[in-house]
Amino acid sequence: MAARFEVRHQAGKGWHFVLIATNGQVIATSEHYESHRSCLNGIDSVKRNAGAPIQDDTGTNEGR
Structure with a gap:
């Protein structure tokens, strides 16, 4: 199964x-x-920007 986006709604929120990963x-x-449309636009933004570089300003080198 491929990774997927799930749209959810919460009353009042x-x-x-x-x-969701594979x-x-x-x-x-x-x-x-x-709005539902704004949520879908957010998904589109993540898809477009998913190849963005990592910026880590924490000053740690853990795991490197």
Whole structure:
């Protein structure tokens, strides 16, 4: 199974999405959006920017 986005709605909070990895684990959760369309636009933004470089300003080198 491929990774997927799931759009969810919570009464009083609005719409948000989660990104689910191929193993079924949630690996990202979005902010809440007022509209379904805004939530879908957020997914499109993540897709467009997914190849962005990592910026780590924590000053640690753990695991390197």
